[in-house]
Amino acid sequence: MSASVTLQPNALVAVQTAVADALGIDAEEAVAEATLFGDLGAESIDLLDVLFRLERITGVKIAVADIAGLLQGGIPDEEFGDENEVVNDTGLTHLEKVLPQFDRSQLTEPLTADGVLGLFTVGNLTSLLTERTSAAAA
Amino acid sequence: MRQMKLKNSAALVTGASRGIGRAIALALAAQGAAVAVNYRSRAQDAHVVVKEIEAAGGRAVAVGADVSDPVAAAELVSRATDLLGGLNILVNNAGISDDALIHDAAPDAWWDVMKVNFGGAYHCTHAVLASFMAQGDASIVNISSAMGERGWIGQANYAASKGALNAFTRSAAVEVARFGVRVNAVLAGFTPTDLVSEVLRRDGGKGIKRQIPLRRFATVEQVAAAAVFLAGPDSGYTTGELLCVDGGFSAQLGIGRP
Numbered sequence A: 001m002s003a004s005v006t007l008q009p010n011a012l013v014a015v016q017t018a019v020a021d022a023l024g025i026d027a028e029e030a031v032a033e034a035t036l037f038g039d040l041g042a043e044s045i046d047l048l049d050v051l052f053r054l055e056r057i058t059g060v061k062i063a064v065a066d067i068a069g070l071l072q073g074g075i076p077d078e079e080f081g082d083e084n085e086v087v088n089d090t091g092l093t094h095l096e097k098v099l100p101q102f103d104r105s106q107l108t109e110p111l112t113a114d115g116v117l118g119l120f121t122v123g124n125l126t127s128l129l130t131e132r133t134s135a136a137a138a
Numbered sequence B: 001m002r003q004m005k006l007k008n009s010a011a012l013v014t015g016a017s018r019g020i021g022r023a024i025a026l027a028l029a030a031q032g033a034a035v036a037v038n039y040r041s042r043a044q045d046a047h048v049v050v051k052e053i054e055a056a057g058g059r060a061v062a063v064g065a066d067v068s069d070p071v072a073a074a075e076l077v078s079r080a081t082d083l084l085g086g087l088n089i090l091v092n093n094a095g096i097s098d099d100a101l102i103h104d105a106a107p108d109a110w111w112d113v114m115k116v117n118f119g120g121a122y123h124c125t126h127a128v129l130a131s132f133m134a135q136g137d138a139s140i141v142n143i144s145s146a147m148g149e150r151g152w153i154g155q156a157n158y159a160a161s162k163g164a165l166n167a168f169t170r171s172a173a174v175e176v177a178r179f180g181v182r183v184n185a186v187l188a189g190f191t192p193t194d195l196v197s198e199v200l201r202r203d204g205g206k207g208i209k210r211q212i213p214l215r216r217f218a219t220v221e222q223v224a225a226a227a228v229f230l231a232g233p234d235s236g237y238t239t240g241e242l243l244c245v246d247g248g249f250s251a252q253l254g255i256g257r258p
């Protein structure tokens, strides 16, 4: 891990509960570092399930589009990647900013646009939840 | 006194100004649900249904919308939700027919029927889904027909629309089950309403009745009772089901007798 962030414990437990229930795994398996799509084997309907469960637990609504928005940061497709949809320097720099664990030097193959969601971890979702919770409270 | 089964529920019934939809609205209200009574053009009829529910001590509102239009359907759902303060039951009942032999009909005679019978259910389902999935406990009931599973001369377009609705019911059910949303259908047999008055006119329906194992037509209340069952907690473990209320019609092989 290139960087560690302190995760808010209540938010982490909420995310772990939602992930475990949606994927039918033990909450202990849903560690902060685990990627939802890679390590935990989630599919898109699973992510929807996770987000609705999270909404029921916390009352905070996060849409799949919010996650996509975080990952791409409003950068247009053509500036985020090249014509083969391989994420370029602009895209990688943005990802390093929003995903603390992401380190481009660790990539074993070029990162494609489709692969970006695969970087998203339980910890990243926890940070997003915390951010949303404080935004709602403010 | 018997316990009402839908006390904290709010339901939207499409096409509830007349016929089967009206009976469903009344039956849901009798179980304590607040009901949005949708109609397409007959506002007066819808208001009569609302008054009837109110007179019996229930809560109801009338909301006009053409469910074949996706924008209108979404507005219908959001208005119903606002007026009732929530929504956890959707009954897709609005339906039309346009009977003719395929040979005689215009080449696009399937489209209007499809747009209401299947499109309406798709649009309304789409519109309620985010809130139903977030609630984690909600029910969708599609009013379909035995015609969707078997052939009938002169109703190819109608049968196709109901076949689509039945297939949609199964697929939607498996897709949203994990979100606590159930999707089922009632496959009604012949039920005397405006919709089938033409079919039943010829000989008062005698020729058809003779082919139905129970030898009689359904009442709108019998179809409504099945819809209430599928909408409520008694069917809590049932999803993706196509429940026949057809007098044994679709259980029978051919004419069913020598």
Ligand SMILES: NC(=O)c1ccc[n+]([C@@H]2O[C@H](COP(=O)([O-])OP(=O)(O)OC[C@H]3O[C@@H](n4cnc5c(N)ncnc54)[C@H](OP(=O)(O)O)[C@@H]3O)[C@@H](O)[C@H]2O)c1
Residues within 6 Å of the ligand: B014, B015, B016, B017, B018, B019, B020, B021, B038, B039, B040, B041, B042, B043, B045, B065, B066, B067, B068, B092, B093, B094, B095, B096, B116, B117, B120, B143, B144, B145, B146, B187, B188, B189, B190, B191, B192, B193, B194, B195, B196
């Ligand atoms: N009757 C039967 O034998 C039978 C058998 C099997 C299945 N079904 C199904 O049961 C359902 C109800 O049929 P029914 O016999 O009660 O028919 P009906 O008496 O003709 O009533 C049809 C209802 O649907 C409404 N409607 C029609 N098009 C609409 C649209 N585009 N948007 C919103 N509402 C619309 C009508 O509203 P307005 O009053 O404003 O026109 C009316 O309330 C239908 O889906 C039908 O296919 C009926």
